[in-house]
Amino acid sequence: MKAERRPPFAALGGQDPARLFAALPTPCYLLDEGALRRNGELLAGVAERTGCRILLAQKAFSNYDCYPLLARYLAGAEASGLYEARLGAEEMPGKEVHVFCAAYRDDEFGKLLQYADHIVFNSLNQLAKFGPAAKAAGRQVGLRVNPECSTQQGHELYDPCAPGSRLGVTRAQWDAAMTPGLLALLDGLHFHTLCEQDADALERTLAAVEARFGEVLPRMRWLNMGGGHHITRPGYDLPRLERCLTGARDRWGVQVYLEPGEAVALNAGFLLTRVLDVGRNGDTAFAIVDASAACHMPDVLEMPYRPPLWGDDGAAPCPVRLGGPTCLAGDVVGDYRFASPPRVGDLLCFGDMAIYTTCKNNTFNGMPLPALWLRRDGGALVPLRSFGYDDFKARLGSAR
Secondary structure: OEOOOOOOOHHHOOOOHHHHOOOOOOOEEEEEHHHHHHHHHHHHHHHHHHOOEEEEEOOOOOOHHHHHHHOOOOOEEEEOOHHHHHHHHHHOOOOEEEEEOOOOOHHHHHHHOOOOOEEEEOOHHHHHHHHHHHHHOOOEEEEEEOOOOOOOOOOHHHOOOOOOOOOOEOHHHHHHHOOHHHHHHOOEEEOOOOOOEOHHHHHHHHHHHHHHHOOOHHHOOEEEOOOOEOOOOOOOEHHHHHHHHHHHHHHHOOEEEEOOOHHHHOOOEEEEEEEEEEEEEOOEEEEEEOOOHHHHOOHHHHOOOOOOEOOOOOOOOEEEEEEOOOOOOOOEEEEEEEOOOOOOOOEEEEEOOOOOOOOOOOOHHHOOOOEEEEEOOOOOEEEEEOOOHHHHHHOOOOOO
């Protein structure tokens, strides 16, 4: 079974966003409830067929107004530290909260134990330091391992298996420092090596995990396969994923966890923006919009990638470079093609803007944060949050 095809603007049903959303302020993030529901249903189907438990990786999507909807389909939330753990516990009550951090703080760990059910450590040093307290508090204790199996092509920034990686315990590190006492603390192993990848990369990674840690896994209660699984992407190989999950479950007798972030909210949001100015420099036509790549969609520059734009089919006659209003010369979203040149005041709609946007945006140059809106299943538009000068100022100094 292949995932149904849901391109970035499928949630619009072919309707022009310039008409649907003309009354909304810009810049504005618009989350789509129907798209989130469809992602959740697909993930819940995987969990039901394989017995795995799927968590929301909040680093990719933390818009907690949508957590009650997602909680119907997911086992809980994954956190990268104290604040995300608290958010998951408070906004998905009764669900599991797992946390992984490269290193925990002494002054936060006790608080973390109030929220997290599973705590995964990144090193044997951290396991020795904090593991006994986590165990005494009745928490599940895990260790992140590094299977040293790199499957990344062109995204080295996101490759936890790169040479010299600080993430996860290699087999050599395990052999040098693991003790019977530390091993007795462990309930599970965790690995996270993928980034926007299909199940073939997971299959190769599992072979490496088995080669390096296969004799340890039957002693574990669970195995967390991390995130980076693009499960809800059109064409993703669901049968292969499910074979990987059931194979690990049956071979090692473990409860399997996945913690995708992107897959939960893939193609489930938009960023609306208006054209502020247009111009030309030599052969390059450009338009400046009121949204910023650097501030409002930072993965455009970090990944990097070119987000989809409604109406751009790659073959229209008018090429235009879209950029933000900040002073950063590289604040460019990308080059797009229009049927006719954009005009000042035109509403533009970028797709797949639910992930790594609202949780990573910033106010560089004093840029306002975009408002947050939700589009209900029936099409109703609901305001969630707006931001102003006080939100910008409060981050930078005393409250006065």
